[in-house]
Amino acid sequence: MKQITGRYKIVLILLILYVVLMAVIFGPSLFISHEEIYLLVGSTAKWKYDGEKWSDIEEGEKNLYSWEAYDVYIDQKKFGNYQVVFSENKWYLFDSSKQPVNYNGAFLGVKTKGKYQVASFVKEDFEESDATYLNEVYEKHHLKPNQPYTEGYKVSFDLDQDEEEETLYVVTNQFPDTFAPATIFNFVFVVDNENIKMIYEQTGSFTKMYDYCKIRLDYLIDVDHNGKYEIILNCGYFSTMGNCTSMYAQQGADYQPIKTCNT
Secondary structure (H helix, E strand, O other): OOOOOHHHHHHHHHHHHHHHHHHHHHHHHHOOOOOOEEEEEOOOEEEEEOOOOEEEOOHHHHHHOOOEEEEEEEOOEEEEEEEEEEEOOEEEEEOOOOOEEOOOOOEEEEEEOOOOEEOOOOOEOOOHHHHHHHHHHHHHOOOOOOOOOOEEEEEEEOOOOOOOOEEEEEEEOOOOOOOOOOEEEEEEEEEEOOEEEEEEEEEEEHHHHHHOOEEEEEEEEEOOOOOOOEEEEEEEOOOOOOEEEEEEEEEOOEEEEEEOOOO
16 A cells, blocks of 8 residues: 655645634534424424425424424423324323323424524513613604503523523513503513514504514524524414414524514
């Protein structure tokens, strides 16, 4: 066997250094093959991801979830791995012996051969210092400061896994019973290094209040294993009018919708 000459040794060393450099710059995503992912969120969202784009699981694709085993989460916490069946607008769970399993709470089902992470987070009450960011959002939408709301909370969490927590705000004045605002609103935004990044913003006339839904945060999940958590929101309409589920992801400096529903 011929020995590698000095010139080829240099080329080989440079090639190895290039591969190492690319691994350092771009991280493990270079070596991770995208697996198909199936998400079942609440009673309204059935989504699939093929490694490039998100889409709905169509009516003719029931085989993707009917009697299939999913990792099930209830209110952010791992509930177990169960077979799922969708009937009468509700998910039913069965164990390996096909015995029914009862649950109560916000439902999430995940099926994938790849890695993913579901976050556990705590909703915190607003503090006096939070008024600065809330009022900035109100002003942007031509609302007076210190608006009363029917539900408001924040979540402190490292959404992009840079070892620094961001703060996610959820505030709505939908379906008030003790006050009557001229404008109803739903706002979800992230504060990162004192910069506000809007995720969800909706305003409307109080006279058309029942045409709009009430927003809430349901899940934070890194489903494509890119180190950034997707944000799953649920917007509930009045009475039995249903829900609207959407998912947002950080793309560049901002958050963009990657799966929405028709409102």
